[in-house]
Amino acid sequence: MTNATQPLGPARSLAISQEASASRRRAHIRRILFGTLRAALLVLVMVIFLFPIVWMALAAFQSHIDIISPAWGFEPTMRNFEKVFEEYNFLQYMWNSFLVATFSTLLSLLLGLPAAYAIARFHYDWLGVVLLAARIVPGITFLVPWYILFSRTGLNGTYAALILSHMIVSMPFIVWVMVPFFEGLPLEVEESARIDGASMLGTFVRIALPLAIPAIMTATIMSFIFSWNNFMFSLVLAGDDTRTLPVAIFNFITYASVDWGGLMAAATIITLPVLVITIFMQRYVVSGLTAGAVKG
Amino acid sequence: MSTLQATQSRVRRPGYRRRLHRLGFILPAVAFVAIMMAFPIAYNGWLSFHEWTGSARRAPQYVGTENYTELFTESERFFPAVKRTFLFSTVVVAVEMVLGIGIALLLRNAFPGHTVIKTLILLPMVATPVAISMAWLLMLEPTIGVFNKMLRDIGMTPQPFLGSQSQALWVLMVVDIWQWTPMMAMITLAGLLSLPDDPYEAALVDGASSLQSFFHITLPLLVPTLLTAVLLRSIEALKTFDIIYTMTRGGPGFATETLNTLTYVRAFEYFRLGQASALLVVFFAIVLGISVIFIQMRRTVSARQAI
Numbered sequence: 140m141t142n143a144t145q146p147l148g149p150a151r152s153l154a155i156s157q158e159a160s161a162s163r164r165r166a167h168i169r170r171i172l173f174g175t176l177r178a179a180l181l182v183l184v185m186v187i188f189l190f191p192i193v194w195m196a197l198a199a200f201q202s203h204i205d206i207i208s209p210a211w212g213f214e215p216t217m218r219n220f221e222k223v224f225e226e227y228n229f230l231q232y233m234w235n236s237f238l239v240a241t242f243s244t245l246l247s248l249l250l251g252l253p254a255a256y257a258i259a260r261f262h263y264d265w266l267g268v269v270l271l272a273a274r275i276v277p278g279i280t281f282l283v284p285w286y287i288l289f290s291r292t293g294l295n296g297t298y299a300a301l302i303l304s305h306m307i308v309s310m311p312f313i314v315w316v317m318v319p320f321f322e323g324l325p326l327e328v329e330e331s332a333r334i335d336g337a338s339m340l341g342t343f344v345r346i347a348l349p350l351a352i353p354a355i356m357t358a359t360i361m362s363f364i365f366s367w368n369n370f371m372f373s374l375v376l377a378g379d380d381t382r383t384l385p386v387a388i389f390n391f392i393t394y395a396s397v398d399w400g401g402l403m404a405a406a407t408i409i410t411l412p413v414l415v416i417t418i419f420m421q422r423y424v425v426s427g428l429t430a431g432a433v434k435g
Numbered sequence: 436m437s438t439l440q441a442t443q444s445r446v447r448r449p450g451y452r453r454r455l456h457r458l459g460f461i462l463p464a465v466a467f468v469a470i471m472m473a474f475p476i477a478y479n480g481w482l483s484f485h486e487w488t489g490s491a492r493r494a495p496q497y498v499g500t501e502n503y504t505e506l507f508t509e510s511e512r513f514f515p516a517v518k519r520t521f522l523f524s525t526v527v528v529a530v531e532m533v534l535g536i537g538i539a540l541l542l543r544n545a546f547p548g549h550t551v552i553k554t555l556i557l558l559p560m561v562a563t564p565v566a567i568s569m570a571w572l573l574m575l576e577p578t579i580g581v582f583n584k585m586l587r588d589i590g591m592t593p594q595p596f597l598g599s600q601s602q603a604l605w606v607l608m609v610v611d612i613w614q615w616t617p618m619m620a621m622i623t624l625a626g627l628l629s630l631p632d633d634p635y636e637a638a639l640v641d642g643a644s645s646l647q648s649f650f651h652i653t654l655p656l657l658v659p660t661l662l663t664a665v666l667l668r669s670i671e672a673l674k675t676f677d678i679i680y681t682m683t684r685g686g687p688g689f690a691t692e693t694l695n696t697l698t699y700v701r702a703f704e705y706f707r708l709g710q711a712s713a714l715l716v717v718f719f720a721i722v723l724g725i726s727v728i729f730i731q732m733r734r735t736v737s738a739r740q741a742i
Contacts, residue, residue: 250464405569
């Protein structure tokens with residue numbers, strides 16, 4: 140404190156500016172060190188998270204000899220992919236998966252969108268709670284009764300059984316994504332449409348739905364992915380002709396000796412559409428996965 | 436009909452019709468929920484007091500609470516499965532949360548390639564779980580798998596991984612952590628980006644270090660988000676089925692059997708549907724109980740922060 144009262148000589152002010160630049164340099168070095176550390180950690184994180192997927196894709200292009208050999212190098216081949224389509228009837232399973240995912244998503248939207256709108260606008264809170272419960276209840280709880288119900292009605296092994304079962308995941312999810320979105324839409328537009336004589340349904344279809352397209356995209360994409368990836372419901376309810384991809388792949392490893400190349404080719408084929416969707420629709424996937432977790 | 440009544444009914448009619456219209460919005464969804472959700476849950480409750488193999492010729496036999504007493508007196512599979520379910524869920528959710536926060540902090544400030552990384556990190560959780568399990572099975576294969584290849588290359592002993600009763604459950608936890616850490620990171624990141632700037636500016640003025648501002652500002656403000664993330668993840672972790680069933684089927688022995696795989700095996704491999712229903716009721720109660728605890732916790736925290 141006493142220093143401050145003394146007039147500063149030229150030597151002293153020089154010392155101060157030297158000290159300041161030294162501390163600035165230290166801060167600069169620290170920032171570079173910190174940046175490098177962060178970059179290194181990020182690279183490590185990415186390697187860990189991508190390695191299994193890359194490894195799967197690489198093995199899909201390897202011959203059986205290359206997979207089981209202790210050496211690292213390999214000669215790329217398309218044989219595994221040819222085999223998967225020719226010998227294992229994969230086109231049929233892909234078609235099944237696609238059909239079930241598409242219809243369960245569309246039907247879930249058809250039921251879920253009006254329900255979400257009604258929960259947001261007309262305050263059917265109890266329905267919201269019930270649908271939240273559907274997300275909490277273990278899926279296997281439904282499976283035993285469904286199995287019995289579908290057996291009795293002759294629906295076991297049909298597309299209808301698969302589509303209905305996948306909807307138990309999609310429909311509540313769609314409502315979960317859409318309710319906060321509809322709640323956030325300004326009421327004024329809808330009210331003025333009502334005053335102009337639009338019906339309740341007309342307002343919903345012509346005003347609310349077009350405004351909700353981004354959220355509907357999220358709901359649609361996620362619901363498709365959930366159905367495409369679904370394993371447990373399909374494992375129990377699918378028949379030989381309606382088997383979806385995850386179940387088809389699982390049946391691979393029940394053979395005595397595993398055909399690793401074919402298995403990895405199949406795994407790559409089933410993962411590819413989801414990866415492509417995610418890469419091109421990143422924004423929607425993120426908002427779907429984090430839906431409801433962050434307030435506001 | 437008197438004029439008064441006519442006017443009344445005309446006045447009442449629009450309200451009644453509007454209610455009918457409103458009901459029209461939810462009716463299809465309610466019907467679906469009743470048939471596909473409410474009925475199964477009620478049926479499970481009913482079936483848990485019966486013994487049945489699913490045969491059409493032999494109807495379910497009423498056995499009272501026998502299925503439950505059998506469950507709680509049999510110590511070989513039920514209690515170990517409960518213990519394993521809790522161990523598995525606790526470990527994976529805890530590790531995923533810590534790693535997720537770390538990754539979210541790394542991604543907090545934008546840098547070149549930010550979006551690419553944020554996209555690629557989503558892949559483990561969107562990739563088809565069964566496909567992912569198969570990839571891990573190949574990597575973990577004791578003789579040809581890449582992990583043992585690496586271990587041999589650096590001169591260490593190869594490990595049995597999923598073939599070992601003591602390692603299998605932990606290996607499955609690693610797979611789950613690999614799969615779901617990105618989820619925690621994404622949720623935490625979204626939470627981080629929605630935090631206000633003012634507390635940080637105040638902390639900067641007061642000369643707080645970055646470590647101090649993390650523990651005294653960031654973490655407390657993130658608690659509601661983290662609790663929700665932990666709730667969502669815990670519910671899913673308790674129900675983990677795909678990776679466990681496809682990679683080990685609950686084995687070797689029963690070393691990786693959880694409530695979900697045990698129930699599946701009882702129902703669809705042994706066809707002991709009454710027993711499976713009793714298990715389901717218990718499983719259901721556990722998951723519901725834990726959800727209620729978390730939701731209550733989050734409500735308390737939000738209320739405290741609002742004051």
